[in-house]
Amino acid sequence: MMKSVVAAMLALVLLGGMLGCAPAPMVVPPEAAQVPPPKPPHIETSAQIRLKNALLGRDDMSAAQVADLSDQLLADDSALNNQETMARLELLILKTMKSSDKSHRATLWRSLGIIHYHQHKYKQARQELQAANELNPQNARTHFYLACLFAHQGQIYERLGKRRISRQQFKRASIEIGMARKLDPHNPLYKKNARQIIQQENGT
Numbered sequence: 001m002m003k004s005v006v007a008a009m010l011a012l013v014l015l016g017g018m019l020g021c022a023p024a025p026m027v028v029p030p031e032a033a034q035v036p037p038p039k040p041p042h043i044e045t046s047a048q049i050r051l052k053n054a055l056l057g058r059d060d061m062s063a064a065q066v067a068d069l070s071d072q073l074l075a076d077d078s079a080l081n082n083q084e085t086m087a088r089l090e091l092l093i094l095k096t097m098k099s100s101d102k103s104h105r106a107t108l109w110r111s112l113g114i115i116h117y118h119q120h121k122y123k124q125a126r127q128e129l130q131a132a133n134e135l136n137p138q139n140a141r142t143h144f145y146l147a148c149l150f151a152h153q154g155q156i157y158e159r160l161g162k163r164r165i166s167r168q169q170f171k172r173a174s175i176e177i178g179m180a181r182k183l184d185p186h187n188p189l190y191k192k193n194a195r196q197i198i199q200q201e202n203g204t
Contacts, residue, residue: 047072048079051088063101063108066092070111086115106135110142117145122152140184147176148201151194170195 044052047069053059054066061069073079073089080086093108113128126149132142154169173194181190189197 045076045079047076048082048085051085051092054092055088061092061096063096063099063104066096067104067107067111071107074111074114080118086119090115106132106139106142109135110139110145113142114145117148122149125149138183140180140187140190143176143180143183144190147173147180147194148197149173150176151198154195155198 050059050061050069051073054061054069070089070093073085090112093112097105097108109128109132113125113132116122116125116128125145129142129146129149132139133146136142150169150173154166154173157163157166157169177190177192177194177197180187184190192200
């Protein structure tokens with residue numbers, strides 16, 4: 001009888017030890033569970049790679065090629081919103097503008113104006129876009145960005161309660177967007193008025 005009780009107790013002890021050796025369930029700390037997955041690496045486009053190579057001296061580009069490359073990059077939203085790409089493009093354009101080839105100066109001024117517009121450097125952008133327009137008044141994209149700049153000024157004066165100056169700025173914006181529409185009637189972006197474009201940019 002005593003032996004069977006002892007045997008039963010030993011069995012319970014052994015069973016408890018085996019259960020105690022079982023691995024504890026894995027608990028994920030709350031802070032670890034909230035960590036977002038790492039972002040996928042940025043994949044550069046062929047235009048961005050060519051831009052980098054040009055700055056490194058691996059690609060000796062003519063003024064015409066730089067003008068084409070700038071148009072290509074500024075038409076790509078992902079490149080346009082990439083600060084590093086825009087900084088590189090600005091450097092390349094400024095370097096190219098020092099060359100003796102002046103034939104593509106209008107495009108290069110316009111590209112600088114677009115870069116600075118999206119960087120909210122509106123005064124600088126306006127000077128560059130007006131320089132581009134003086135050299136080539138037949139470019140719809142230049143007129144479009146000038147319209148956006150005048151509309152921005154109109155909004156600023158409107159908030160300050162300067163209604164007369166605000167109306168003048170919006171009138172100039174309307175003239176510029178009208179020119180863009182006339183030069184490129186099939187572009188759906190130019191069918192909006194400048195105030196609508198600014199509101200869309202501001203998310204309002």
